[in-house]
Amino acid sequence: MRCQPNAWRQVYNWLNSEQACLLCDGRCAGPLPICSPCKAELPWLEQQCRICALPLPAAAMVCGECQNKPPYFDHVQTPWHYGFPVDALITRFKHHGKWPLGRLLGSLLSHHLQNAFAQGLPRADLLLPVPLGKQRLRQRGFNQAGMLADWLHTHLQLPSQNHLLRRARETDAQQDLDAAARQRNLRNAFALTDPSRVKHKHVALVDDVLTTGATANSLARLLKKAGARRVDVYCLARTPKPGGFCPQ
Incomplete structure (x- = not known):
């Protein structure tokens, strides 16, 4: 008919x-x-460090840690601080396989990035999800960073390589460690399968949450040594520093 x-x-x-x-x-x-x-x-992050996106009481500042020891990555772009309800949504996506929640957060992140690009943030040449160890991947069944990178690839039309970065060895869960232990835990933990693919490229690491930045810094160091021109981090949320400023 x-x-x-x-x-x-x-x-x-x-x-x-x-x-x-x-x-x-x-x-x-x-x-x-x-x-x-x-x-x-949603806990939108407005005042933050210009480099690592740490929540700060005033805008357009660089946090003391980035001043004293600048990270290997150049910039973190994230829409939220790690507060309710985003923290609960990420947990349900990451640990309980609630993919629709992850897709919603990924779509909102892509809109946030589009606005940032329109305001002058350089677009990355390549998206690289933070890799998950084989044991944890078997337990969880998926890499949440890889799924986020796939959704950003679709929405932003940016190339994505899900297997260019890999875990060279299994590591302990980062959330169970303090800042110093995180650094030791990640020593020689990552490898590039083809370093030539990142040479002279502007690369963006994709992850769910940035806490101390140890994982992102370790990966950015590896990428810079391989010749990457710039390394940014695209993530869903940034955690406040323990005992530091926490947005309301």
């Missing part, structure tokens, strides 16, 4: 414009499954 395609188009449009919010189950007017009030209440 001639009316069938039109009827399906109406149903298709309704499905795309009447999604349920994944946070409150209310109706969404936009293309993403999050309503405007819930989106506004």
Whole structure:
């Protein structure tokens, strides 16, 4: 029947414009499954270190740690500090396989990056997800950083290489260690399968959360030694420093 395609188009449009919010189950007017009030209440990171995105009490500053010992990476771009409800959403995505939540966060991150590019942030030549060890990959069943990189590749039209970085050896879980132990834990932990692929390139590491920055710094050091021109970090959230400034 001639009316069938039109009827399906109406149903298709309704499905795309009447999604349920994944946070409150209310109706969404936009293309993403999050309503405007819930989106506004996410812990947006506004005042931060210009290099590592550490939450700070004033904008356009460089934190003391980056001044005293500049990291190997050049810039961290992230929309949120690690607070509620983003912390809970990342945990459910990462440890409980709630992929729709990860995809929502990845889509919001891509929009954040598009705005940053429009305001002058240089676009990366290549996306590289932080690699997961084989044992942890078997336990979890997926690499959340790899999934984020795939979604950013689709939304931003940036090349992504999921297997260029690898874990050279198994390491302990970083969240169980203090800052000094994290550095020791990551010594010689990563390798590049083809160093020539990053030479003279602007590379962006993709991960879910930046805590002390030890993993990103170790990977950025490896990439810079291989000839990378610039290394940025694209992540979902940045944790405040323990005992330091914490956005409300």
